[in-house]
Amino acid sequence: MRNIWTICRRELYSYFVSPVAWVLLTIFAFLSGLFTYIISASFAQASIESQMRGQSFPMNVNEQVIAPLFSNIAVVGLFLIPLISMRLFAEEKRQGTIELLITSPVHDLEIVIGKWLSAVLMYGSLLVVLLIDYSFLFIYGNPDWKPVATGFLGILLQGACLLALGTFISTLTKNQIVAGAVGFAAALVLWILNWTTSFGNSITVRVLNYLSIVSHMDSFSRGVIDSKDLIYYLSMIFLGLFLTARSLESLRWRA
Amino acid sequence: MIQVENLSKKYARHVAVDNISFSVEKGDIVGFLGPNGAGKTTTMRVLTCFMPPTAGKATVAGFDVFEQSFEVKKRIGYLPETPPLYPEMSVQDYLTFIARLKNVPGDEIKSRTNQVMERCSVADVKSRLISKLSRGYRQRVGLAQAIIHNPDVLILDEPTSGLDPKQITETRDLIKGLSGEHTIILSTHILPEVEAVCRKVIIINRGHLVATDSVEHLKHRGIGNAVQVQVDTAGNGDASTVRQKLEQVPGVSKVVEKVVAEDRLIFEVESLPDRNPRPDVARAIVHAGWNLLELKSTTLSLEEVYLQLTGEAIEPAAVPVNGSIQ
Numbered sequence: 001m002r003n004i005w006t007i008c009r010r011e012l013y014s015y016f017v018s019p020v021a022w023v024l025l026t027i028f029a030f031l032s033g034l035f036t037y038i039i040s041a042s043f044a045q046a047s048i049e050s051q052m053r054g055q056s057f058p059m060n061v062n063e064q065v066i067a068p069l070f071s072n073i074a075v076v077g078l079f080l081i082p083l084i085s086m087r088l089f090a091e092e093k094r095q096g097t098i099e100l101l102i103t104s105p106v107h108d109l110e111i112v113i114g115k116w117l118s119a120v121l122m123y124g125s126l127l128v129v130l131l132i133d134y135s136f137l138f139i140y141g142n143p144d145w146k147p148v149a150t151g152f153l154g155i156l157l158q159g160a161c162l163l164a165l166g167t168f169i170s171t172l173t174k175n176q177i178v179a180g181a182v183g184f185a186a187a188l189v190l191w192i193l194n195w196t197t198s199f200g201n202s203i204t205v206r207v208l209n210y211l212s213i214v215s216h217m218d219s220f221s222r223g224v225i226d227s228k229d230l231i232y233y234l235s236m237i238f239l240g241l242f243l244t245a246r247s248l249e250s251l252r253w254r255a
Numbered sequence: 256m257i258q259v260e261n262l263s264k265k266y267a268r269h270v271a272v273d274n275i276s277f278s279v280e281k282g283d284i285v286g287f288l289g290p291n292g293a294g295k296t297t298t299m300r301v302l303t304c305f306m307p308p309t310a311g312k313a314t315v316a317g318f319d320v321f322e323q324s325f326e327v328k329k330r331i332g333y334l335p336e337t338p339p340l341y342p343e344m345s346v347q348d349y350l351t352f353i354a355r356l357k358n359v360p361g362d363e364i365k366s367r368t369n370q371v372m373e374r375c376s377v378a379d380v381k382s383r384l385i386s387k388l389s390r391g392y393r394q395r396v397g398l399a400q401a402i403i404h405n406p407d408v409l410i411l412d413e414p415t416s417g418l419d420p421k422q423i424t425e426t427r428d429l430i431k432g433l434s435g436e437h438t439i440i441l442s443t444h445i446l447p448e449v450e451a452v453c454r455k456v457i458i459i460n461r462g463h464l465v466a467t468d469s470v471e472h473l474k475h476r477g478i479g480n481a482v483q484v485q486v487d488t489a490g491n492g493d494a495s496t497v498r499q500k501l502e503q504v505p506g507v508s509k510v511v512e513k514v515v516a517e518d519r520l521i522f523e524v525e526s527l528p529d530r531n532p533r534p535d536v537a538r539a540i541v542h543a544g545w546n547l548l549e550l551k552s553t554t555l556s557l558e559e560v561y562l563q564l565t566g567e568a569i570e571p572a573a574v575p576v577n578g579s580i581q
Contacts (some may be wrong), residue, residue, distance in 0.1 A: 006352065006355040006356055007356075009352075010344075013344065014343055014344075095341070095342070096339050097339040099300075099333075099335045100353075102305055103305050104356045105325055105329045105358055107325075252305060252307065253306070
């Protein structure tokens, strides 16, 4: 446990001492702010129009602002996550510091979990920015807080899964660009898998749809924690970390 | 402290280390000598549990490097050929991280860190970023990293490569200062380094063990028996007369003219193994009425050591590979 925290802490140090964290925070703050503004502005316009027409059409901040905002942020996450995970092992391999980690009295799994945890915390710090955006909705409106909480949980879990896969991809190369590009391709494939729903409702389509990463966000952003989504996320995290540990172990046989 | 038995390591295309055995006693300081690509780094990586051996067995402090690697890792300090540094960290933060990683107890981390920074003379740059340090400082931070948890065994892969002469001397002194408390194996391809630092030497070439011996003994096997002589004949005789004279000295096997100018005659005199011809050479020159300007032993290059060692003896496989170094 102590070793995991030791590794995790050093990784966070590297994120925040190097420009990586600050560039990501800036990009994310800009994009999430833009999305929040556009979506809430169009919501405001729609509610003014509906009042002028004298319709008492129910307007719901949760359904019309917060849920779409979460699904947009989930897509932004797909693009930013490979940038967080790509350096985790690739950089250690290039610098030769992997030799230090492997010859230190720590277990492979502690290295893997420590690194992944630092990436999740890094990603979590991006979501803190999102929290600031959302706080405006609470100041000027009166949304239900529960879907916001589950939405955050969902988006964090989705990030944790992609980061676990990204960590694995990072063990395969010593080139960060390659790790980032492959990680991005993997995230993209997981995203577009649910486009197959337009091909009908066969077993294959249903399986592909279940494997698709974004479809699991929907119920979270509506305030529902569905066990099938939770199981999806947790098993993807497990798979990613398992593959990372195996890959790290095989490194010493291949080295 | 370290036992290596019939160790082999094969890569996909070639054999890096082929069936070597040696042992190192507690408190020894051993030089691991060989040209580039001899298998030094591979052997060290096996000993540090970075990679498992293909065949054979190695134990450190009684623990097997493959079966009980966790126990071995606790007892080893390792400086790879490129020091494993994180350029974005400051020296102090880096060493604090290493102390935590190596399970130094929480209340000792600060004092141990300060101690090794003093010891390796990096305390003056402790808040500098590692990326801003010179090669010499980086090497010393690497060394500090290896000793921070006070390991029983220190494994140093080419600790002086890429340093300037002053830094080399400092690093050697530092390593010598560490012997006694630690058992040290250091690899190098520079022979004088072994003479300067180590008491014992293990020579490997192309994955084979060539010799394991004490430095003293190795010297007596004929290494360092070449002598360089500078003579001033003061007009009384020329280069060939001097050469003839030198060749007649008992024990001399070969005389090579190195520089022949009007005022300087320099010869390299090689002698038979186990003979020290220097007194006789000096006497012969003085006796002939010439001036002896300089008489010094020249260091043989590693290639010449190999020629002597392999030429004088035996196929590598026939070397008594199981003997521990005395």
